Amino acid sequence: MRMKRVILVTGTPCIGKTTTAKALAEKLNAHYINLTEFAKTYNLILGEDKQRKSTIIDEQKMRQKLTQTINSINNQNIVIDGHYAAAIVPTRSVTHVFVLRRNPQELKAFMEKSGYSQNKLQENLQAEILDVCLTEAIEAHASKVYELDITGKTTQEVIVDIMDVLNMNKKCSVGIVDWIGTLEREGILDEYLKT
Numbered sequence: 001m002r003m004k005r006v007i008l009v010t011g012t013p014c015i016g017k018t019t020t021a022k023a024l025a026e027k028l029n030a031h032y033i034n035l036t037e038f039a040k041t042y043n044l045i046l047g048e049d050k051q052r053k054s055t056i057i058d059e060q061k062m063r064q065k066l067t068q069t070i071n072s073i074n075n076q077n078i079v080i081d082g083h084y085a086a087a088i089v090p091t092r093s094v095t096h097v098f099v100l101r102r103n104p105q106e107l108k109a110f111m112e113k114s115g116y117s118q119n120k121l122q123e124n125l126q127a128e129i130l131d132v133c134l135t136e137a138i139e140a141h142a143s144k145v146y147e148l149d150i151t152g153k154t155t156q157e158v159i160v161d162i163m164d165v166l167n168m169n170k171k172c173s174v175g176i177v178d179w180i181g182t183l184e185r186e187g188i189l190d191e192y193l194k195t
């Protein structure tokens with residue numbers, strides 16, 4: 001039997017994880033898990049962080065439930081979508097981690113279109129600029145991490161890049177973007193990093 005792949009799709013909020021992960025799951029005929037939905041379905045929410053307007057997850061319970069779910073699926077690849085996927089899915093279960101990256105100028109436009117508050121927008125842009133998701137992914141999954149710059153790409157183009165990695169046609173490394181340098185060259189870094 002072919003090895004079951006457990007593929008994480010992670011990245012800063014609003015970067016395009018769900019759009020990409022759903023398309024990938026369809027392409028691979030894989031089981032799709034969205035961690036936000038998963039937490040709701042299995043009642044893994046401890047409460048609300050009112051200040052940050054986000055939910056607090058019972059991480060231990062979520063790890064247990066994820067392990068159980070992953071182990072119960074035998075003949076299908078699994079695609080897991082979530083911005084904290086790399087921190088929460090047990091390392092031994094994971095085969096690939098795709099960290100999606102988007103130029104902060106484009107990400108800002110996406111967030112504005114999606115109606116993000118000024119605070120959330122600033123917080124998430126800074127997380128993208130400072131490689132927060134990438135760092136988290138490398139800490140937990142090291143050589144399984146593939147960083148993809150999806151700026152200006154259609155979903156189908158992103159899927160082609162991911163399939164190239166999965167089929168081992170393309171090596172993909174980390175450290176491929178430098179948003180600090182990019183914004184600095186444009187003379188707008190301060191604008192993005194101010195609090």
Ligand SMILES: Nc1ncnc2c1ncn2[C@@H]1O[C@H](COP(=O)(O)OP(=O)(O)OP(=O)(O)O)[C@@H](O)[C@H]1O
Pocket residue numbers: 011012013014015016017018019020083110114153154155
């Ligand atoms: N390749 C793309 N080209 C253009 N727009 C895109 C692309 N991918 C996603 N989008 C748009 O960007 C927005 C965010 O996408 P999506 O919901 O997939 O992001 P996400 O990372 O899952 O967000 P969240 O962290 O809130 O779950 C949506 O409006 C989506 O339609």
Ligand SMILES: [Mg+2]
Pocket residue numbers: 017018019
């Ligand atoms: Mg999403």
